[in-house]
Amino acid sequence: MIAAATRHGGVVALAGGIGAARFLRGLVQVVPDDALTVIVNTGDDLRLYGLHVSPDLDTITYTLGGGVHPDQGWGRADERHTVATELAERYGVPGWFTLGDRDLATHLVRTGMLADGATLSQATERIAAAWGLRLRLLPMTDDPVATMIDTTDGRTLHFQRWWVGERATPEVTAVRLDGAAAARPAPGVLDAIGDAAVVVLCPSNPVVSIGTILAVPGIREALVDRPVVGVSPIVGGRVVRGMADRLLPAVGADVSAAAVAGLYRDLLDGWVMDNADRGQVAAVAALGVATRVTDTIMATPEVSAALARTVLDLAAEVGRR
C-alpha cells in the first residue's frame, strides 16, 4: 500500500495461469509491451519424465503468443498426442498430466537449457521470444519452489498431483510452499517492482498463485510501497476457474471477493470486483481499499481490455492519493 506514487514507471503484473492469461490478453492492449513486466508463479512447476514443466509460464506464453487451446485455456491449439498415447499404450505410463506433442517441444527446450546450465529466467526469455512476446515475462524465482498440498487422508501431494491428478477432490488441511523461504526473486523481479507505477494482482488463485509469488522473500516487502491493484478471482462467492474454493478454507478465508482482498490487506490499494459482488464493496472499503465494480468474466478479449482499463483507472486514482 502506498501514500503516493512518486515514480511513474511501468506496469508489473503478478500472475498465475488461465485467469491471469485472460486478463493479460487485455492488459497488453492498453499498456505498451515495453512497459509491462509479468511475474509468474512457478510453485506449480513439476518434473515429469525428467522434463521441467512450467504450467503457468506456458499458459501465459501460449495465450499471449496466440497459440493457446481456445477452449481449454491451457495447452496448445491444434495439439496432437502421439507421445502421450505411446507412453500410455506401449509403456503403461498413467497419463494423469497431459503432455501434448507441441507442448512437449516447449518442455524440451526449457529442460535442455536448464541441463546446459541456463536459469529458468533465461529459458523463459528464449521461449517468450520464440512466441513473439515483447513484454517481459519473468518467473518469480529461478530457485525450486514446490507447492505441496496436505490432505485430510494424511497424504502430501504435489499441487499438480492434487489438482490435475486427483481433480482437487481430497480435502485440504494445509498448503505448504516447499523451498519458498530459501528462494530468491528472479533477476529483474525486484527492480521491476521498484520501478512500477502500478502492480496488478491478476485474477489468479490467492493461495497457490499470487500467494506463492508473495511467499518469495523480498517480493511482498517490495510491494508495500507500490500502488497495488488486484482483480478478484471470486465472483458471487464462486471461483471463475480453478480451485480457490478448495484452498481458501485451508488458509482460514471465506470464498468471497472481500475475503480475498483481506488476504492482501497489507499491500492492497485497489480491488476490482465483479458486478455480482457489489454487495461486498463496503466490506472491502472497510479494509481501506478503493474499489471498482465491473464485468470480470472475460468471455472475449474486449472484456479483458475493458477490465484492464478499469484496473489502470483505479491504479491512477489510488496513485494520486
Next chain:
Amino acid sequence: MIAAATRHGGVVALAGGIGAARFLRGLVQVVPDDALTVIVNTGDDLRLYGLHVSPDLDTITYTLGGGVHPDQGWGRADERHTVATELAERYGVPGWFTLGDRDLATHLVRTGMLADGATLSQATERIAAAWGLRLRLLPMTDDPVATMIDTTDGRTLHFQRWWVGERATPEVTAVRLDGAAAARPAPGVLDAIGDAAVVVLCPSNPVVSIGTILAVPGIREALVDRPVVGVSPIVGGRVVRGMADRLLPAVGADVSAAAVAGLYRDLLDGWVMDNADRGQVAAVAALGVATRVTDTIMATPEVSAALARTVLDLAAEVGRR
C-alpha cells in the same frame, strides 16, 4: 580365446546398433530367449534436451520388438514428427538428431526413471519388457561413457555429433572413450559372460561399438577364457552399414575382414566372413582363428537366422577344440 569350453551356459552377444539388431533378429530364431543375453554399447548415448537417448539399445529393442522402421533400421515404424517440427519451426532448434514422436516416449520413460534414481539397466529392463522381449538386454555399463571423436580440424565431437550431425565427414585422428576407464560392467554382465557357452561379437563397428564394450574394465578380460565367435562387419573391404571405414584407420587398422579379426585376436576363436572375403580366410587362420564363409548381407530374417546358425556351428566347433 579358450582351450576348451568347460561349461555349457547361454549365449551372450555383444552388440552395437543396426547390424547387431539384424543379426539378433536371426539369433533369437535359433537360441531360446531365456538362454540369450545381449550386452549393448552405450558409448553412443547422448543427452538431448535433457533426455537420455540410448540409440543402440533402442535400435535393438525396436527391431526385436517388431517396432523398428523397416527401411531405416532405426527409429520407429509409422513414426510422426510433430515435436521435432515444433522444435525446429517454433524454437529454431536445429534438428540434427531426429527424435520421432513415438521414439520420444521411450526417451521420456528412460529419463524419468533415471531422474527418479533408477539405473540404466533398470530402465532398459522395463523398456524391453514393454516390447515383449524375453531375452536379457543389458547396457554394457550403468556408468556414463561417451565416445568422442577427435578430428583433423582440431575439434572434439561427441560420436553422435560427428556421425549424425556431420555425417562422419570430418577426418578422424583419434577415438576416445570418455569415462570408460572408470566404468563398471552393468549388473549381470560379467556373470552372463562367465556362464556363456559362447560369446558372439555381432557385426557391429569394431571401434565404437564392440570396441567400446571391450573398453569397460573387466569385460575384455572375462572374454579371454570363453569361446568367442564374431561376424565380420566388413564385406569386400567395405562397410555394410555405418562408418567403420572412417574409424578403422584411426586405430591403425585396414578396412578388411581380416584386419577387424586382428583387433580381436587376443580373444577371438572363430570369425564368420562374407563370401566376398573368401580370399582373407588364410590371413584370419594365421591369427589362429577358425573361419566360416557365408552370406552375411542380412537382407531378410531368413538370412539372419542362417547366419546365426553358422555362428553357433562354428562356436560348437571351436568349443570342442
